[in-house]
Amino acid sequence: MEKIRPRTLSGFMELLPARQVQMERFMQVLRETYALYGFTPLDTPIIEAAEVLLAKGGGETEKQIYRFEKGDSDLALRFDLTVPLAKYVAMNYGTLSFPFRRFQIGKVYRGERAQRGRFREFYQADIDVIGDGALDVVNEAEIPAVIYRTFTALGLKKFVIHVNNRKILNGFYAMQGLTEKAGDVMRTVDKLEKIGPEKVREILVDDFAVAPAQADAVLAFIGIRGSNARVLEALEQYRGQNELFDKGLEELHTVTRYLGAFGVPEDHFSVDLTIARGLDYYTGTVYETILPDHPEIGSICSGGRYDNLAEYYTDRQLPGVGISIGVSRLFFILEEQGMLSDEGVTAPADVLVIPMTDRLDEAAAAATALRKAGVRTQLYAEKKKFKAKIGYADKLGIPYVIFLGEDEIAAGMVTCKDMAAGAQQTLPLDALIPLLKTGLAQKNAGTVICEK
Amino acid sequence: MEKIRPRTLSGFMELLPARQVQMERFMQVLRETYALYGFTPLDTPIIEAAEVLLAKGGGETEKQIYRFEKGDSDLALRFDLTVPLAKYVAMNYGTLSFPFRRFQIGKVYRGERAQRGRFREFYQADIDVIGDGALDVVNEAEIPAVIYRTFTALGLKKFVIHVNNRKILNGFYAMQGLTEKAGDVMRTVDKLEKIGPEKVREILVDDFAVAPAQADAVLAFIGIRGSNARVLEALEQYRGQNELFDKGLEELHTVTRYLGAFGVPEDHFSVDLTIARGLDYYTGTVYETILPDHPEIGSICSGGRYDNLAEYYTDRQLPGVGISIGVSRLFFILEEQGMLSDEGVTAPADVLVIPMTDRLDEAAAAATALRKAGVRTQLYAEKKKFKAKIGYADKLGIPYVIFLGEDEIAAGMVTCKDMAAGAQQTLPLDALIPLLKTGLAQKNAGTVICEK
Numbered sequence: 001m002e003k004i005r006p007r008t009l010s011g012f013m014e015l016l017p018a019r020q021v022q023m024e025r026f027m028q029v030l031r032e033t034y035a036l037y038g039f040t041p042l043d044t045p046i047i048e049a050a051e052v053l054l055a056k057g058g059g060e061t062e063k064q065i066y067r068f069e070k071g072d073s074d075l076a077l078r079f080d081l082t083v084p085l086a087k088y089v090a091m092n093y094g095t096l097s098f099p100f101r102r103f104q105i106g107k108v109y110r111g112e113r114a115q116r117g118r119f120r121e122f123y124q125a126d127i128d129v130i131g132d133g134a135l136d137v138v139n140e141a142e143i144p145a146v147i148y149r150t151f152t153a154l155g156l157k158k159f160v161i162h163v164n165n166r167k168i169l170n171g172f173y174a175m176q177g178l179t180e181k182a183g184d185v186m187r188t189v190d191k192l193e194k195i196g197p198e199k200v201r202e203i204l205v206d207d208f209a210v211a212p213a214q215a216d217a218v219l220a221f222i223g224i225r226g227s228n229a230r231v232l233e234a235l236e237q238y239r240g241q242n243e244l245f246d247k248g249l250e251e252l253h254t255v256t257r258y259l260g261a262f263g264v265p266e267d268h269f270s271v272d273l274t275i276a277r278g279l280d281y282y283t284g285t286v287y288e289t290i291l292p293d294h295p296e297i298g299s300i301c302s303g304g305r306y307d308n309l310a311e312y313y314t315d316r317q318l319p320g321v322g323i324s325i326g327v328s329r330l331f332f333i334l335e336e337q338g339m340l341s342d343e344g345v346t347a348p349a350d351v352l353v354i355p356m357t358d359r360l361d362e363a364a365a366a367a368t369a370l371r372k373a374g375v376r377t378q379l380y381a382e383k384k385k386f387k388a389k390i391g392y393a394d395k396l397g398i399p400y401v402i403f404l405g406e407d408e409i410a411a412g413m414v415t416c417k418d419m420a421a422g423a424q425q426t427l428p429l430d431a432l433i434p435l436l437k438t439g440l441a442q443k444n445a446g447t448v449i450c451e452k
Numbered sequence: 453m454e455k456i457r458p459r460t461l462s463g464f465m466e467l468l469p470a471r472q473v474q475m476e477r478f479m480q481v482l483r484e485t486y487a488l489y490g491f492t493p494l495d496t497p498i499i500e501a502a503e504v505l506l507a508k509g510g511g512e513t514e515k516q517i518y519r520f521e522k523g524d525s526d527l528a529l530r531f532d533l534t535v536p537l538a539k540y541v542a543m544n545y546g547t548l549s550f551p552f553r554r555f556q557i558g559k560v561y562r563g564e565r566a567q568r569g570r571f572r573e574f575y576q577a578d579i580d581v582i583g584d585g586a587l588d589v590v591n592e593a594e595i596p597a598v599i600y601r602t603f604t605a606l607g608l609k610k611f612v613i614h615v616n617n618r619k620i621l622n623g624f625y626a627m628q629g630l631t632e633k634a635g636d637v638m639r640t641v642d643k644l645e646k647i648g649p650e651k652v653r654e655i656l657v658d659d660f661a662v663a664p665a666q667a668d669a670v671l672a673f674i675g676i677r678g679s680n681a682r683v684l685e686a687l688e689q690y691r692g693q694n695e696l697f698d699k700g701l702e703e704l705h706t707v708t709r710y711l712g713a714f715g716v717p718e719d720h721f722s723v724d725l726t727i728a729r730g731l732d733y734y735t736g737t738v739y740e741t742i743l744p745d746h747p748e749i750g751s752i753c754s755g756g757r758y759d760n761l762a763e764y765y766t767d768r769q770l771p772g773v774g775i776s777i778g779v780s781r782l783f784f785i786l787e788e789q790g791m792l793s794d795e796g797v798t799a800p801a802d803v804l805v806i807p808m809t810d811r812l813d814e815a816a817a818a819a820t821a822l823r824k825a826g827v828r829t830q831l832y833a834e835k836k837k838f839k840a841k842i843g844y845a846d847k848l849g850i851p852y853v854i855f856l857g858e859d860e861i862a863a864g865m866v867t868c869k870d871m872a873a874g875a876q877q878t879l880p881l882d883a884l885i886p887l888l889k890t891g892l893a894q895k896n897a898g899t900v901i902c903e904k
Binding site for chain 1: 453455456457458459460461464465466467468469472473475476487488489490491492493494495496497498499500501503504507518520521522523525527538539540542543544547548549551553554559561563572573583586587588590591593594597601710713714715762763764765766767799800801804812813814816817819820823824826827828829830831833834835844847848
């Protein structure tokens with residue numbers, strides 16, 4: 001028979017078993033942390049009517065989308081989790097309670113040009129709080145706490161949540177009479193780190209006809225650095241000139257004020273006036289999360305406050321604040337940087353029961369008892385040489401092997417080998433189980449991420 | 453602005469939040485149980501090259517498949533989890549250890565005609581054990597244990613795992629010289645319950661030219677009923693006439709022999725000669741799981757032994773045994789039958805912290821402490837009337853509400869209301885936390901499924 005070459009499409013992540021176990025742990029931390037903050041899990045279809053998904057239309061997204069017909073239906077695969085959320089909230093408005101807090105971890109699809117570390121199918125992990133007509137700024141203050149706890153629970157230590165406020169930016173540009181040029185100016189300013197202030201000034205003046213004095217004002221504003229208190233202090237000089245700016249400054253004060261109460265250490269949080277995010281969507285606090293040792297990675301968790309979640313579907317104003325983690329990309333980077341911890345059991349089982357007799361009744365009963373006690377157990381049933389059986393446990397990294405021979409069966413005991421320590425002991429299964437549980441708890445005590 | 457009507461495609465399941473929480477619990481039980489039996493989690497792409505997915509080709513499946521082009525690529529959405537597994541194992545053959553035990557819970561796609569309880573996007577939850585060249589029959593004996601434990605952990609009590617062996621069927625039909633007609637005969641016999649033995653006999657003789665004596669033999673064989681011991685006993689009369697039959701009978705003996713050791717009670721297991729499953733795939737033990745009070749539902753968990761997992765991709769023989777649960781359909785049926793337990797917290801949070809002062813520092817700190825202790829907590833930050841705040845907790849079913857007024861703050865206490873009991877107490881947060889944990893453990897002690 002002619003064979004088809006088995007292959008996985010490029011840009012589609014498919015992990016080997018031990019890596020997948022790490023990925024599952026990663027996702028479990030996200031699920032548990034998001035749940036701790038009172039977000040409810042949601043699951044929406046991957047396929048939606050193209051008209052619904054593309055309600056906003058235009059832009060880079062539409063080119064990348066997977067869109068196809070089935071029967072008479074014009075369908076598309078979701079390209080983010082925000083549009084499906086907007087649909088869901090607009091659809092179920094009458095049933096939901098607001099503020100509506102949901103998390104969703106799911107695959108999204110973008111037919112980008114495949115390149116290393118860029119995926120066409122990838123997991124996003126989003127949280128959003130949606131208000132009905134209004135949403136208090138305290139919700140914006142709470143978001144850094146979720147980010148902090150999530151990455152801390154994953155085992156990351158060195159990360160900084162950079163925060164800005166779009167009202168401050170828009171207010172400042174309005175003060176300068178640069179509202180219409182704000183987009184161009186911000187895109188230019190975004191290159192500051194790369195090309196330096198001189199070049200930024202040149203582009204502003206030459207390409208966008210910004211007056212030299214204004215360009216200097218922009219550079220002075222964007223150059224405000226230092227501790228959070230210092231940046232807030234420096235922003236005071238602009239107060240009283242623009243209502244929007246003043247409102248944004250108040251919001252930024254509120255966000256920073258509650259950080260401590262929400263458990264975010266000062267050194268993990270940075271007021272950063274260079275953060276802008278999506279120009280036409282966010283309207284208040286915006287977030288980016290940076291690894292200071294790996295600035296080249298860019299933000300690993302971003303989001304912000306928006307005023308109209310579902311304007312394409314409903315007249316109701318549904319303001320919200322949310323963040324998103326690009327899970328697949330982050331996981332790929334962590335792997336590449338060697339930052340995935342190799343502690344923790346990644347084998348399919350904690351115990352391999354190896355029968356040393358032809359009849360398997362006692363071995364099956366032992367496996368059953370172990371499982372009843374919550375120990376992940378495999379019974380090795382293949383007729384292989386002893387060396388092959390123990391080699392199987394070794395190759396998979398199964399931490400404990402139990403042997404059951406005639407002697408053990410007669411004595412009502414089992415022999416257990418700790419594969420890492422090499423130690424072996426014979427004892428009743430009941431006595432072994434608590435020892436296994438202690439040993440496993442130790443082996444699995446670490447976090448998903450380890451920093452070098 | 454012209455609005456797009458927000459909608460979800462028909463045949464696509466999208467649950468409201470409280471239901472989704474039940475679904476998450478359902479899936480968590482599957483994940484945990486599968487893991488207990490030494491299966492490793494796998495995640496493969498939803499999109500594959502159409503050539504790879506359709507390697508087997510033909511049949512009903514190909515018509516139902518979602519297939520489309522993107523750029524130069526001919527793509528398709530997976531319609532089950534078995535074909536991706538075959539691809540994965542063939543692709544990674546050199547890296548994997550065999551027996552390879554994996555579980556996968558994921559969405560699959562079939563563009564069926566939409567009808568009530570039939571989904572175009574639905575979750576399957578599969579386990580498979582794959583051998584390299586050979587796979588011991590004991591693996592087939594262990595599968596009923598996984599099924600038993602899974603449904604028991606979900607809270608189902610009345611279910612029976614029906615088991616047959618394809619070698620027994622094929623051997624029996626060979627004895628009768630009916631090998632070539634076996635497909636037609638089995639499809640006819642499958643209607644036994646519906647149309648009765650007289651009618652089956654008539655169809656066999658009239659439509660398929662089965663000799664009357666053979667038709668009687670088929671009906672006698674298929675009519676073997678009773679306890680497992682009795683059915684096995686009755687099968688002895690056919691022994692010695694066909695090698696395949698004898699091998700199948702031995703396998704069936706092995707499977708039933710180890711049931712007890714694997715922890716499956718006799719009354720949850722039934723040797724059932726009417727079970728056939730997919731005619732061209734399974735080669736040994738086959739399984740169906742039936743709810744005796746709801747025979748109309750059909751099998752809720754099926755599978756069996758096969759000899760060639762990946763024949764379209766590789767010459768290597770990869771025998772296996774596996775089962776699949778159609779999660780979305782089962783969940784839908786359980787909901788419809790009122791069998792989803794309404795015990796257990798389905799709210800996004802266990803505690804709603806309601807600040808009674810303008811400043812929120814203490815309320816935020818209380819929420820932070822609760823979360824640190826592992827209690828799912830929401831801080832209610834909206835400026836609403838007290839009645840609206842408490843109504844929010846009530847509507848969502850949040851079990852506990854904590855009030856923080858000036859008095860509590862001054863005294864270093866919190867006031868906590870148990871929403872179900874109506875009782876209210878004022879105490880230090882540290883003293884409250886263990887009480888909350890005990891209360892929540894009680895509320896969440898139940899299972900996902902409850903039988904009426």
